[in-house]
Amino acid sequence: MTRHEAKGATQYTPYHPRWYRTRVSTYWWLWKWYYLKFVLRELSSIFVAYFVVITLLQIHSLGRGPDAYVRFEERMRNPLMIALNAISFLFVLFHTITWFNLAPRAMVAHLGGKRVPDALIACSNYVAWLAISAVVAWFILR
Amino acid sequence: MAEEAPKKFLEPLFWTLFSAGGVVAALLMPVHIFLFGLALPLGWLQDLSHGRALALIEHPLVRIYLFVFCSLPLFHWAHRFRYTLYDGLQIKHLNEVITVFCYGGAIIGTALAGYVLWSIP
């Protein structure tokens, strides 16, 4: 019996002399495209954190004066940074899509005694996302 | 079991922060990365000058917005990264280290965000 099993769950008897257990491979998430998709979804959080760090660096350079700010902008123009940002953008987009698609399953809304269809909730999420993105962009660029 | 008690206690808090961070990241991250990570550096848009950026950040509401934008997604990262390490790499025995590293990182990041944002004159 492994120590991970629920207490009182498992006992051998004369008619169950032994069982065969398979160990889960470390690479279990490569078994299936869907598992890989799940792991990529979870890993998108790294890019989320990465861009928080970038944002903090930007604010920091902003506080240290125009020269520091220009140096920051210079560094952001580095092709490697651009590539990293492009990848981050794709991952974060992936996060947005999966998050909005899964949200209705976690938060069930009822209207007039009936469950609001998942597609409708997801749809309103997307509309809100586009609207908020537009407002943020307008605020920064106006 | 005694050592697991505090973990059990904080689980709902971490999950709530994770979810809130997930929502913030889903709603705001794409437009931020697109603007500051791609569009501005590639020159698709006119540069955001230092003076203009400083003027934007002067408003306390913008600072609060940026604080939320930085802090909650860090907790989102902490939670997901913790479970990815825990399940993906099967390093359960390092559970305590992982937990401290992830949530500790998010807490430090949050403190830094507060410091950086409000140290600007």
Place this chain on the structure above:
Amino acid sequence: MAETIQLEVTRYSPEHDAAPALQRFEVPYRKDWVVLDALNYIKDKLDGSLSYRWSCRMGICGSCGMMVNGEPKLTCATFLSHYAPGAVRVEPLRYFPVVRDLVIEMTDFMVKLQKVKPWIIRKDEKSIADGEYRQTPQQLDVYKQFSMCINCMLCYAACPVYGLDPLFTGPAAIALAQRYNMDSRDEGARERMDILSQHEGIWACTFVGECTKACPKNVDPAGAIQQYKLTAAKEWFKSLLVPWGAK
């Protein structure tokens, strides 16, 4: 001989074998045959020593769950024609210890199922003379989806979290707990909360979502778990604000 199809079936005898191995069988291919029909053909005509669980043949008893070409399936509802002409690989449900051939040891699930108290709990039980607990169709709709579970354990075989952390309470047990939590006649939500809000309860779930895909009865255990996380988090904040509240 008419058209045939190859079946690769896990064989394991704890008395003789160190580890399971696949054995090949050739069975008649018929369009209306499910994988279970093919297994029954093997047992009746080719090798009577093949062991597997089955009963109703109509997707209601939940005993014939196995891995078919790597996916958890009810073999009574999985047609050979879906895989023909290729070989069909039949293995015991993943993540469970194998007792023999295609038979898995399910006590772990049974213990967990019982732990979440999947029955109606009342503070004061009515006497039979007082009549039944009534429910409107709307109240039934709230939990009906979760009550369709047949305990076939396909969701456990689909859940990598259960595979990696066998202490995890798992999809079906949590969905069934939620089925009773949402039942208007039930008053046991608080009792179940103590079990479900542990780390090995709902919090271990990372919303992979495969349990819901594997479910032959459209129960959506993944949704049930996330909904329960929200409830548990709300309760947690409530108990912070009102620490002297009911317990």
Place this chain on the structure above:
Amino acid sequence: MDEDRRLKKQLLEKTEGREHIATIRDEMQKAIENGAGIYRTGTSLGDAAARLRQLQQRYTNTVLDDRGLTFNTELIAAMELGFMLDVAEAIVRCALHRTESRGAHQRTDFPKRDDEKFLVHSLVHRNADGSSRVEHLPVKITRWPPGERVYGEQTQAKDVQAGR
């Protein structure tokens, strides 16, 4: 423990024999389906009884593929087959004895219901020599006395009769 030893001797450890349980089970199903369906006659039931006697003989000559002690479903199937042959015999024995028609027991050679003789439970007993006999147990009538089963227009006639 005696039962344990009997099973081992009769099934698990027996190596001679050539009948497979699946074959006998299939033939039993056919015999019952053909001879003792809802519509049955003395002849069809007699044929089924004869077939069953043969199958019971052949059952003693079965051999198992599976000699394992762990989750041996073939052993269980073999035991079940023995019981099913007994039950099949009881069904046919009672149906032969009951020379009337009632419910799902439709003797086309005796289409009428006979409450005089057969408003009884049939009990099958095993005799010491291995044969079987049928005995009767009177039916205790409670809330719903048995009535003739009629359909269509006859139903209304019956209702009028009963004053409904």
